[in-house]
Amino acid sequence: MDDSLFTETADGVALVGSRCDDCGAYTFPRQGGCPRCTGSAMVDVPLSRTGTLWTWTVQGFRPKPPYTGTAAYEPYGVGYAELPGELLVETRLTETDPARLRIGMPLRLELVPFADDEQGEPVHTFAFVEDTHD
């Protein structure tokens, strides 16, 4: 997985985005130009590790390459997590049951295995899971 997407914080692993020093706009992943004010004063920031589900779907078939998921395909949820005051991040969801996914549900970031490397070891990516600790 692309390590440049992540950073360690006191609370655990977080996604890294950019924030525009001029207008305050956020992006994910980090980028050098601001898509709101066209400036270039972008600074790296760890993004919120919690948010709410803004929309969702469930991937019903194994995607073509460049998808590299495990040979045994398992459907996965996909959604946008709304990180308060920052932005919405497109993410895998660990929940795959449409009956258990709902817009507005609380979420928190986790790293989950999604593929196997050449040694058969799991490769991790980010996902959001239902946050039941509220």
Add this chain to the structure above:
Amino acid sequence: MTEVAIVGIGMHRFGRTDGVSGRAQAAHAAREALRDAGLWFSDMQFAFGGSHSAGDADTLVSELGLTGLPFINVYNGCATGGSALIAAEAAIRSGRADVGIVIGFDKHERGAFNTDPAEHGIGSWYGETGLMVTTQFFGMKIQRYLHDHGIAPDVLSLIAEKAFRNGALNPMAWRRRELSAAEIAAAPMISHPLTQYMYCSPGEGAVALVLCRADRARDHTGEPVFLRGASLRSRRYGSFEVFGPWLAAERGESPTVDAARDAFARAGIAPSEVDVAQIQDTESGAELMHLAETGLCAHGEQEKLIIDGATAIGGALPVNTDGGCLANGEPIGASGLRQVYENVLQLRGAAGAHQVPDRPRVGFTHVYGAPGVSACTVLTR
């Protein structure tokens, strides 16, 4: 300023045509359009055209004629045809040329589109982890839309049912078998809440249009159709488009809203005056959302319009009368021009079994593509 007319239309049937290249289909469509206008390729003063995966359009001159005309390749995703048309419109409206041709064609392999993240400026992780899938975007966009406007998902089956009913009436369509809403709803789920039959498939096909100065249109056809307004827009900050690893916290208008508003303004025609519309229905939800984004109805009003049959061929606002992308499939480069071809047939009163009654006067087209490009036209007879 010089006004613009469409005086010739040509098409290669959409679907799967094994053994016939995308370029050969394009050459066929171009010859048909020239024949329809009573013109020769040597009369053309310009050409704009493109495909996504069937080769460079400008090489068609080896088939159509080595006349030395300026031929510009257009590569703008699903908006390729719309973009070629807008370039042609500008060439005539500015007075630079009197007559020219636009050509859109494609030939895709079977199965869903797959795209290299690098072409969109996104890291390889986005494709590897299974997020770069267009069907997901459509599932997520309609999910949020249904939530925001209190629309029941049942309407998605009705939209697809209408598409296949219209496609069955259209000899140029790919999918010509009617499907019931119940069959559509029961099909395998692709990206919740959208089932297999609610999505269009990549396909093959070609369309060409001959355009000329409006004041000379009757030299070439007894049934000119006038291109009153055409507009192309990309996405704004805050709009929700395909291949977006992130979205802004604040919501913005979609490129469809901007392009449609501008096309209507240029035409001096209101959305309420539209008699027949072809709008991008990459999947059922897209037709639902684009109906409102184009200004043809208010957000949330669609459910009643569709249930009441207003968007059927005999209704008050017939939409996707040729079966749309759902019944025709999507050859990316040709799709936007297919919509214009269909509207020209409708305004000429020549659409046969799928003709809208009472001969429509105003036609509207809308095409939408990754990563958030929309092109719209307003046509009149």
